[in-house]
Amino acid sequence: MTYIExxxxxxxxxxxxxxxxxxxxxxxxxxxxxxxxxxLKGTQAAQEFVITRRLKQG
Incomplete structure (x- = not known):
């Protein structure tokens, strides 16, 4: 037992x-x-927002 311990x-x-x-x-x-x-997801969301706004304006 001592060896194990x-x-x-x-x-x-x-x-x-x-x-x-x-x-x-x-x-x-x-x-x-x-x-x-x-x-990265935050950056992607911001980029998608900008692209969507530009497409709606154009």
Missing amino acids: SHVEKEIHQIADGHKMLYEKVDREFKEIHEELDE
């Missing part, structure tokens, strides 16, 4: 910590991608 549990905790760090990194990157996508 001192070696196996330690390694399991290290693996869990590694997974947690990877998850946090991926989560941050997805948030950045979503922010960029929202920005």
Whole structure:
């Protein structure tokens, strides 16, 4: 039991910590991608508005 507590549990905790760090990194990157996508959608909507106004005027 002592071996399990001192070696196996330690390694399991290290693996869990590694997974947690990877998850946090991926989560941050997805948030950045979503922010960029929202920005692009806003730009696209503004461009569509301008084009629609010009087509109605023309």
